[in-house]
Amino acid sequence: xxxxxxxxxxxxxxxxxxxxxxxxxxxxxxxxxxxxxxxxxxxxxxxxxxxxxxxxxxxxxxxxxxxxxxxxxxxxxxxxxxxxxxxxxxxxxxxxxxxxxxxxxxxxxxxxxxxxxxxxxxxxxxxxxxxxxxxxxxxxxxxxxxxxxxxxxxxxxxxxxxxxxxxxxxxxxxxxxxxxxxxxxxxxxxxxxxxxxxxxxxxxxxxxxxxxxxxxxxxxxxxxxxxxxxxxxxxxxxxxxxxxxxxxxxxxxxxxxxxxxxxxxxxxxxxxxx
Amino acid sequence: xxxxxxxxxxxxxxxxxxxxxxxxxxxxxxxxxxxxxxxxxxxxxxxxxxxxxxxxxxxxxxxxxxxxxxxxxxxxxxxxxxxxxxxxxxxxxxxxxxxxxxxxxxxxxxxxxxxxxxxxxxxxxxxxxxxxxxxxxxxxxxxxxxxxxxxxxxxxxxxxxxxxxxxxxxxxxxxxxxxxxxxxxxxxxxxxxxxxxxxxxxxxxxxxxxxxxxxxxxxxxxxxxxxxxxxxxxxxxxxxxxxxxxxxxxxxxxxxxxxxxxxxxxxxxxxxxxxxxxxxxxxxxxxxxxxxxxxxxxxxx
Amino acid sequence: xxxxxxxxxxxxxxxxxxxxxxxxxxxxxxxxxxxxxxxxxxxxxxxxxxxxxxxxxxxxxxxxxxxxxxxxxxxxxxxxxxxxxxxxxxxxxxxxxxxxxxxxxxxxxxxxxxxxxxxxxxxxxxxxxxxxxxxxxxxxxxxxxxxxxxxxxxxxxxxxxxxxxxxxxxxxxxxxxxxxxxxxxxxxxxxxxxxxxxxxxxxxxxxxxxxxxxxxxxxxxxxxxxxxxxxxxxxxxxxxxxxxxxxxxxxxxxxxxxxxxxxxxxxxxxxxxxxxxxxxxxxxxxxxxxxxxxxxxxxxxxxxxxxxxxxxxxxxxxxxxxxxxxxxxxxxxxxxxxxxxxxxxx
Numbered sequence: 001x002x003x004x005x006x007x008x009x010x011x012x013x014x015x016x017x018x019x020x021x022x023x024x025x026x027x028x029x030x031x032x033x034x035x036x037x038x039x040x041x042x043x044x045x046x047x048x049x050x051x052x053x054x055x056x057x058x059x060x061x062x063x064x065x066x067x068x069x070x071x072x073x074x075x076x077x078x079x080x081x082x083x084x085x086x087x088x089x090x091x092x093x094x095x096x097x098x099x100x101x102x103x104x105x106x107x108x109x110x111x112x113x114x115x116x117x118x119x120x121x122x123x124x125x126x127x128x129x130x131x132x133x134x135x136x137x138x139x140x141x142x143x144x145x146x147x148x149x150x151x152x153x154x155x156x157x158x159x160x161x162x163x164x165x166x167x168x169x170x171x172x173x174x175x176x177x178x179x180x181x182x183x184x185x186x187x188x189x190x191x192x193x194x195x196x197x198x199x200x201x202x203x204x205x206x207x208x209x210x211x212x213x214x215x216x217x218x219x220x221x222x223x224x225x226x227x228x229x230x231x232x233x234x235x236x237x238x239x240x241x242x243x244x245x246x247x248x249x250x251x252x253x254x255x256x257x258x259x260x261x262x263x264x265x266x267x268x269x270x271x272x273x274x
Numbered sequence: 275x276x277x278x279x280x281x282x283x284x285x286x287x288x289x290x291x292x293x294x295x296x297x298x299x300x301x302x303x304x305x306x307x308x309x310x311x312x313x314x315x316x317x318x319x320x321x322x323x324x325x326x327x328x329x330x331x332x333x334x335x336x337x338x339x340x341x342x343x344x345x346x347x348x349x350x351x352x353x354x355x356x357x358x359x360x361x362x363x364x365x366x367x368x369x370x371x372x373x374x375x376x377x378x379x380x381x382x383x384x385x386x387x388x389x390x391x392x393x394x395x396x397x398x399x400x401x402x403x404x405x406x407x408x409x410x411x412x413x414x415x416x417x418x419x420x421x422x423x424x425x426x427x428x429x430x431x432x433x434x435x436x437x438x439x440x441x442x443x444x445x446x447x448x449x450x451x452x453x454x455x456x457x458x459x460x461x462x463x464x465x466x467x468x469x470x471x472x473x474x475x476x477x478x479x480x481x482x483x484x485x486x487x488x489x490x491x492x493x494x495x496x497x498x499x500x501x502x503x504x505x506x507x508x509x510x511x512x513x514x515x516x517x518x519x520x521x522x523x524x525x526x527x528x529x530x531x532x533x534x535x536x537x538x539x540x541x542x543x544x545x546x547x548x549x550x551x552x553x554x555x556x557x558x559x560x561x562x563x564x565x566x567x568x569x570x571x572x573x574x575x
Numbered sequence: 576x577x578x579x580x581x582x583x584x585x586x587x588x589x590x591x592x593x594x595x596x597x598x599x600x601x602x603x604x605x606x607x608x609x610x611x612x613x614x615x616x617x618x619x620x621x622x623x624x625x626x627x628x629x630x631x632x633x634x635x636x637x638x639x640x641x642x643x644x645x646x647x648x649x650x651x652x653x654x655x656x657x658x659x660x661x662x663x664x665x666x667x668x669x670x671x672x673x674x675x676x677x678x679x680x681x682x683x684x685x686x687x688x689x690x691x692x693x694x695x696x697x698x699x700x701x702x703x704x705x706x707x708x709x710x711x712x713x714x715x716x717x718x719x720x721x722x723x724x725x726x727x728x729x730x731x732x733x734x735x736x737x738x739x740x741x742x743x744x745x746x747x748x749x750x751x752x753x754x755x756x757x758x759x760x761x762x763x764x765x766x767x768x769x770x771x772x773x774x775x776x777x778x779x780x781x782x783x784x785x786x787x788x789x790x791x792x793x794x795x796x797x798x799x800x801x802x803x804x805x806x807x808x809x810x811x812x813x814x815x816x817x818x819x820x821x822x823x824x825x826x827x828x829x830x831x832x833x834x835x836x837x838x839x840x841x842x843x844x845x846x847x848x849x850x851x852x853x854x855x856x857x858x859x860x861x862x863x864x865x866x867x868x869x870x871x872x873x874x875x876x877x878x879x880x881x882x883x884x885x886x887x888x889x890x891x892x893x894x895x896x897x898x899x900x901x902x903x904x905x906x907x908x909x910x911x912x913x914x915x916x917x918x919x920x921x
Contacts (some may be wrong), residue, residue, distance in 0.1 A: 010377060011377070012373055012655075016320045016369050016372065016373055016377070017373065017377075019369035019370070019373075020370040020373035022315055022432065023366055023369060023458070026366075026455065027389070027393050027455075027458060027459065028389070029392075030404075030455065031397070031401065031404055033404055033408060034403065034407065037407055045410070045412050046407045046412055047287075047412045047413075048414040048416075048417045049345065049417065054535050070372075082299075087297070088302075089296050089298070091295070091297055092294070094294050095291055095294035095295045095298075099287065099291050107295075107299070110299075110302050110536050114330070115305065116508065116555065116559070117512065117531070117559060118515050118517070119513075119516055119517075119533045120309075120531075120536070120552060120555070121517040121519060121536055121552050121556055122309075124313060124539060124548055126309045126546075127308075129305075129308060129309035129313070130294060131318070131545070138643070140309055144305060147301070147304060147305075148301075151298065151301070151302070155298075165612035165669075166664055166666055167664045168663075171631075171633050171653065172654040172660070172668075174632075174652065174654050175631055175632075175659055175728075176654075176659065176680035176683065176727065177683050177684055177731065178654055178683040179276060179277050179280035179652070179654050179683075181280055182279040182683050186668075186679070190668075191669070202395055205395050205396055208528070212516075212518070212519065216539075227517050229402060229519065230399070231403075232402065232406060232522070232523045233522055242407075245397075248397055248400050252395070253396060253896035254394060256391070256392050257388060258390060260388045266388065267355065268368060273435070277654070278657075280654075284652040285650065285652070
């Protein structure tokens with residue numbers, strides 16, 4: 001069913017179409033170039049055109065124990081930070097949605113601060129606080145840092161979903177005899193499930209390749225982004241870095257893609273029922 | 275049993291609200307605001323030049339250091355970089371945002387938005403890395419410029435004082451390109467959101483009243499898109515101010531704020547100075563947010 | 576349960592609900608009888624919806640008591656009351672199909688699956704949606720969703736069914752059809768219906784009794800004809816149907832008393848100034864200022880002696896548009912039966 005807006009869609013001027021296309025290419029082509037470079041046999045420079053083609057670097061990267069450790073660490077950090085964000089973000093969204101309390105606006109503001117302020121502010125603030133309390137920098141300090149900026153992602157997604165679903169649905173459920181717990185299980189949860197999924201996946205992706213806050217909150221731990229960062233300033237394993245960068249792109253691409261797809265579909269079905 | 279508990283809470287909506295709010299608020303207030311506060315406190319401490327130990331006494335000495343010529347230059351350099359990045363991002367972002375908002379079918383719109391948001395959410399570091407490959411002296415851009423016989427203009431550009439450098443991958447020009455690239459999606463989305471809110475009927479009304487396309491664009495679309503531009507600029511400006519990855523990767527010895535903070539607290543071990551230095555971007559952003567709110571940009575966020 | 580079958584289905588005892596300074600419901604007393612089709616009529620913000628929400632349990636009285644068949648339910652949560660609601664926006668669960676939506680109340684009460692299926696089929700037949708159990712709410716029309724919402728509430732055999740402007744979203748034709756159907760269903764199931772609406776015609780068509788709400792208070796309770804024929808206040812006279820209010824000097828001229836009275840436009844007879852008025856009639860002369868021909872009937876605006884306008888409606892029994900339109904500017908005699916006057920105080 002075509003939407004109203006597409007019925008009488010004006011035709012874009014050619015110049016605008018070309019400019020839009022150019023911007024899209026500008027956004028995406030650089031990432032493809034990394035894919036290309038995974039195939040270079042050249043170990044010491046970024047020579048283009050590539051002097052030849054080889055796939056051996058994937059094998060080399062797979063053999064690197066340090067990379068596996070970093071990958072596992074990043075996965076664990078992202079998983080736990082996401083879990084914390086899911087709980088805290090959903091609670092905050094539910095509170096803001098269900099009642100009109102004093103200072104409601106400040107909640108959104110407080111939650112968005114960690115991504116609105118430059119990452120370095122969050123990073124160094126956490127560093128001074130953690131250092132000041134003589135807490136050793138560890139896996140958990142990384143998680144604590146990541147959770148601060150992941151919460152808002154879940155919060156935004158879930159709150160948007162709450163606002164989109166009919167408010168009387170919860171009343172209807174209770175009216176029909178379901179207590180708060182049953183209402184949550186049978187009505188609320190199914191309705192926010194995809195928002196939780198979308199928010200969770202975005203939070204995971206955000207945490208997985210975060211580097212700025214991590215450089216300040218990590219101790220000796222090397223997450224995958226920290227590993228790459230090391231290679232950026234002092235390149236030692238160029239070809240392996242290309243492979244790692246490709247892996248990071250792939251690992252973050254899927255959750256973000258599906259999260260966006262879910263959000264788009266949610267607003268689409270809303271358009272159909274109304 | 276569950277019914278009883280449910281009823282207990284049902285009769286006390288205030289308690290439920292408190293239970294919902296406490297964990298996230300506690301976390302954000304204690305961990306996040308607490309940290310910001312400790313940062314603020316630290317900026318009023320100083321460091322003993324002799325022992326390198328932090329002296330935990332109130333002083334404005336550290337803030338005074340910020341205003342020494344070297345640091346002032348850092349602020350100026352970072353600020354102008356953030357400014358130009360913002361302006362250029364707005365110019366580049368507009369056509370695509372306009373196309374998505376007003377000229378694409380629902381289906382195409384979904385895909386275009388995904389194409390813009392994927393780089394927004396993902397692989398910040400990897401996207402910086404991509405430009406290390408592209409801008410390298412022996413890399414693809416040089417090859418291309420060579421192909422077009424544009425070496426002369428490039429060398430001239432790189433010889434300019436202040437923005438030039440030994441190669442694109444080690445110069446403010448290179449950093450500028452990368453910043454523009456990295457933060458571009460943050461500008462596209464708010465502009466698109468703002469334009470999306472311009473009802474089609476308004477455009478029709480304008481042309482109905484005899485406005486030429488260019489007039490409609492200038493008098494109707496641009497003013498309505500402006501809050502979106504301001505909203506986007508919050509991100510591009512703030513993110514550029516605080517970034518240290520790009521300067522560390524592509525910059526030269528001339529510091530940017532983020533880089534300075536990073537090195538003061540790291541190799542320098544001077545946490546108070548790093549803290550005071552960070553207050554710069556914080557103050558700038560707070561002022562910026564206040565102005566943006568006045569201009570109605572928050573609706574476009 | 577401490578239910579008393581002979582007690583009123585719903586009883587309000589000095590119920591108030593304040594939102595800060597606003598008295599949404601102000602010391603309301605009300606009794607609704609078992610099996611009644613009862614309407615709460617009033618403009619938006621008059622307190623009718625708040626009353627409904629307090630009966631359902633979504634809201635609690637600031638003071639006063641609400642009893643359901645004698646049992647004080649003022650503080651019970653919605654799920655502990657034998658009351659169900661049909662919502663204005665239907666509030667169907669979008670993630671469940673029609674069958675699951677309807678069976679929801681039985682499901683949370685852990686009724687066995689076979690019985691649920693049986694009862695869903697039964698109720699679907701009642702609302703004429705047999706075979707729709709597998710559809711999603713998004714695949715239904717407005718009228719069908721309305722029936723599902725009704726079925727979902729009725730399947731629980733509530734003691735009282737609350738309907739919050741349930742026909743508001745439907746177009747006129749469907750609305751009139753649903754009015755008839757609702758009334759028929761209520762007769763069949765014998766449950767007390769409490770119907771909230773701002774549409775006086777709807778209230779009059781369907782109800783056994785109507786309570787007219789204004790500013791948090793009930794202005795009048797009575798049968799549709801009571802409320803229509805004998806409005807107890809100027810507000811009721813104006814809100815339920817259209818009415819002429821005559822006050823002061825002019826009122827004294829006609830009835831001998833300065834007390835304001837109301838007279839319905841259709842009760843007024845438009846005659847020639849030469850006509851003699853009958854004994855049980857009152858009359859006054861006037862000039863036709865405006866004529867609006869409406870096909871079925873014509874609306875006249877007549878300026879009466881002593882000042883003021885009266886609206887008169889006459890059916891176009893023998894007249895044509897040409898004839899009625901020529902009445903403009905003519906002198907006429909207005910007359911009506913004495914007992915068609917309602918004193919509305921003031």
